[in-house]
Amino acid sequence: MRYPGSPGRILPYAALGVLAALWIGPVVIMVAASLKPEARVLVEAGTLRGLLPLDPTLESYRDVFERVPFGRIFLNTLLINVSIVAGGLVVNSLAAYALARLEWPGRGLVLALVLSLLAVPFEALAVPLFYATTALGWRDGYLVQILPFVANALSIYLFHTFFAAMPRETERAARIDGAGPWRIFLEIVVPQSRTVFATVAIVTFLLHWGLYLWPLLVTTRVEVRPLALGIASFRTLPPVQWGDLMAFAVMMVAPVALVFLVLQRWFTRSVASTGTKG
Amino acid sequence: MGALELNGVEKVYAGGVRAVADLDLHVRDGELLVLLGPSGCGKSTILELVAGLEPLTSGEIRIGGRRVDGEPPDRRDVAMVFQSYALYGHMSVRENIEFPLRMRGVGRTERRRRAVDIASLLQLEAVLDARPAALSGGQQQRVAMGRALVRRPAAFLLDEPLSNLDARLRTQLREEIGRIQRRLGVTTLHVTHDQVEALSLGDRVAVLRAGRLQQIGSGQELYDRPANTFVAAFLGQPGMNLLRGTLREGDDAPTLGGRTDGRAVIVGIRPEDARPCSPEEAELTGTVRLVEDLGSERVVHMDVPVPLVGERDQDTAASEARPAAPLFAVRIERHRPTPRVEDVVHVALRPDRVRLFDHDGRALRPGGPRSAAAEVGLP
Numbered sequence: 228m229r230y231p232g233s234p235g236r237i238l239p240y241a242a243l244g245v246l247a248a249l250w251i252g253p254v255v256i257m258v259a260a261s262l263k264p265e266a267r268v269l270v271e272a273g274t275l276r277g278l279l280p281l282d283p284t285l286e287s288y289r290d291v292f293e294r295v296p297f298g299r300i301f302l303n304t305l306l307i308n309v310s311i312v313a314g315g316l317v318v319n320s321l322a323a324y325a326l327a328r329l330e331w332p333g334r335g336l337v338l339a340l341v342l343s344l345l346a347v348p349f350e351a352l353a354v355p356l357f358y359a360t361t362a363l364g365w366r367d368g369y370l371v372q373i374l375p376f377v378a379n380a381l382s383i384y385l386f387h388t389f390f391a392a393m394p395r396e397t398e399r400a401a402r403i404d405g406a407g408p409w410r411i412f413l414e415i416v417v418p419q420s421r422t423v424f425a426t427v428a429i430v431t432f433l434l435h436w437g438l439y440l441w442p443l444l445v446t447t448r449v450e451v452r453p454l455a456l457g458i459a460s461f462r463t464l465p466p467v468q469w470g471d472l473m474a475f476a477v478m479m480v481a482p483v484a485l486v487f488l489v490l491q492r493w494f495t496r497s498v499a500s501t502g503t504k505g
Numbered sequence: 506m507g508a509l510e511l512n513g514v515e516k517v518y519a520g521g522v523r524a525v526a527d528l529d530l531h532v533r534d535g536e537l538l539v540l541l542g543p544s545g546c547g548k549s550t551i552l553e554l555v556a557g558l559e560p561l562t563s564g565e566i567r568i569g570g571r572r573v574d575g576e577p578p579d580r581r582d583v584a585m586v587f588q589s590y591a592l593y594g595h596m597s598v599r600e601n602i603e604f605p606l607r608m609r610g611v612g613r614t615e616r617r618r619r620a621v622d623i624a625s626l627l628q629l630e631a632v633l634d635a636r637p638a639a640l641s642g643g644q645q646q647r648v649a650m651g652r653a654l655v656r657r658p659a660a661f662l663l664d665e666p667l668s669n670l671d672a673r674l675r676t677q678l679r680e681e682i683g684r685i686q687r688r689l690g691v692t693t694l695h696v697t698h699d700q701v702e703a704l705s706l707g708d709r710v711a712v713l714r715a716g717r718l719q720q721i722g723s724g725q726e727l728y729d730r731p732a733n734t735f736v737a738a739f740l741g742q743p744g745m746n747l748l749r750g751t752l753r754e755g756d757d758a759p760t761l762g763g764r765t766d767g768r769a770v771i772v773g774i775r776p777e778d779a780r781p782c783s784p785e786e787a788e789l790t791g792t793v794r795l796v797e798d799l800g801s802e803r804v805v806h807m808d809v810p811v812p813l814v815g816e817r818d819q820d821t822a823a824s825e826a827r828p829a830a831p832l833f834a835v836r837i838e839r840h841r842p843t844p845r846v847e848d849v850v851h852v853a854l855r856p857d858r859v860r861l862f863d864h865d866g867r868a869l870r871p872g873g874p875r876s877a878a879a880e881v882g883l884p
Contacts, residue, residue: 394589394591396587396588396589396591397591397592397593397594399556399558399585399587399591400585400587400591400593400652401593401604401608402557402558402577402578402579403556403557403558403578403579403583403584403585403605404579404584404604404605404608404652405579405605405608405609406579406604406608410608415593418595419594419595
């Protein structure tokens with residue numbers, strides 16, 4: 228029999244506690260280190276004091292802004308990500324709606340092709356894509372960092388799953404009421420699909436915020452580079468200051484955490500309704 | 506407004522499923538015609554064909570004399586109420602009702618006025634600014650009707666609009682649908698599998714089975730003079746008793762049971778047209794297997810020695826309503842003595858209420874056994 232305090236009850240919670248500590252520990256260390264004077268960062272690393280920002284200071288944050296154009300890099304990343312998310316919501320929802328609801332020849336084949344793209348890693352496409360964008364003269368700009376990621380098989384899959392499960396009757400009623408396909412999509416389908424739009428927005432944002440390989444291939448100028456490249460080059464910029472690096476990392480991670488916290492309610496609801504793991 | 510005509514309409518889905526076969530159906534201007542049949546008989550498909558949600562395989566559909574089967578749904582001038590109501594959950598009741606007018610470019614002032622008019626007809630004024638989710642099932646059903654009626658369609662299509670409501674509300678809204686339909690005089694095609702709804706609401710009722718029209722007429726006609734054994738067994742709770750019988754040359758009445766010296770017929774008798782009697786008067790004697798107490802009356806189900814034609818022989822979908830092995834049903838008024846299970850009961854049939862069907866289940870012309878005998882080929 229299980230009673231409060233029995234090993235059968237305590238063990239799972241203890242295991243979960245250890246796992247949570249493993250996940251949260253590095254984040255706490257990162258935040259604590261970013262708030263310490265540089266001299267104490269390495270000294271206190273590996274001790275319990277490393278987890279506590281005693282005598283907090285914003286010195287490292289000031290350093291980051293002085294040593295690199297952090298604002299510019301941050302805005303680059305924001306612009307690229309917001310464009311990918313916004314463009315992706317439009318393009319992928321429309322594609323998924325056409326695949327889920329409109330009747331046209333070859334629909335099943337196109338859906339199968341789109342879904343098969345889920346199995347293809349981006350790294351496999353990077354080189355041909357690099358040649359294509361170079362031929363178009365797009366390198367070292369924003370467009371080349373945005374456009375290849377707007378249409379996305381995972382987003383189409385998430386939208387398709389949701390649209391295909393929606394009852395058809397409201398759309399049929401709207402057809403009889405005189406609405407055309409665009410009106411039906413914009414006035415009937417989209418307002419009823421807020422959860423899946425939120426899910427796709429979060430997933431897209433999270434996937435692309437830390438993008439590294441592609442910007443490394445197609446950009447050379449710091450003026451157009453995103454945060455992931457910024458932090459990589461900052462790490463090797465002498466003198467190596469671990470407190471500064473941690474401050475950079477905190478500022479890089481903060482927007483992602485914020486987006487997730489704001490949209491979390493929609494996200495969990497949608498994941499629960501679509502049965503898709505986020 | 507206008508009459509609704511379906512001529513030679515056929516619908517075959519990809520994969521070869523024939524949902525509607527060679528259907529001729531004429532709904533008069535202002536009439537309420539009910540399509541009645543078991544699940545899967547094609548009645549909802551017919552509504553979808555009329556609304557333009559599904560294309561015809563062949564045939565034609567006319568509304569007010571104008572051929573519409575090539576037109577998209579919004580150009581057919583029909584409105585439809587769905588079984589699930591299909592309300593727009595993110596819009597208020599007012600926005601739901603105004604939606605079809607807005608899609609047709611009706612100005613804001615006119616939209617508001619017509620929405621308020623229809624809301625007052627349907628007693629929805631108090632909830633005009635509420636969302637559908639905040640309304641009761643009955644109110645949601647009214648909103649769906651309001652949205653359909655607000656643009657004054659030439660034809661009004663109702664797809665099992667009462668099936669999601671409880672019994673009390675269903676009766677109330679059934680009366681309301683009838684009242685509103687008569688008041689607006691709109692040609693209406695109403696689909697249901699509920700025979701009480703069909704018989705009480707329809708000016709005429711069309712019974713369907715496996716995509717084919719079985720019979721069309723007033724509820725009374727269908728009940729009293731079913732065109733075949735399917736209609737006979739489908740209408741009524743329980744349906745008509747169908748017994749194997751034989752017609753012999755010179756007989757005044759069919760003989761119950763199969764014989765070799767005559768023509769096989771099916772003898773139909775409604776449960777209320779059979780009564781317990783003395784052994785001397787009895788035409789049938791059987792053992793009671795089940796007694797259903799319905800409050801105002803009791804239905805006694807008996808095993809009889811004459812073979813019964815069950816709906817299972819006639820139609821699988823209709824068989825759900827009855828016990829697996831067909832039993833002979835007798836309706837007994839509440840003030841009369843009721844037999845108990847295992848009692849042996851003698852039964853007499855009202856001769857003027859006996860209906861005869863040929864071996865294939867088609868009704869033989871009324872006029873007594875002699876005319877029926879002529880029809881099945883006896884001198």
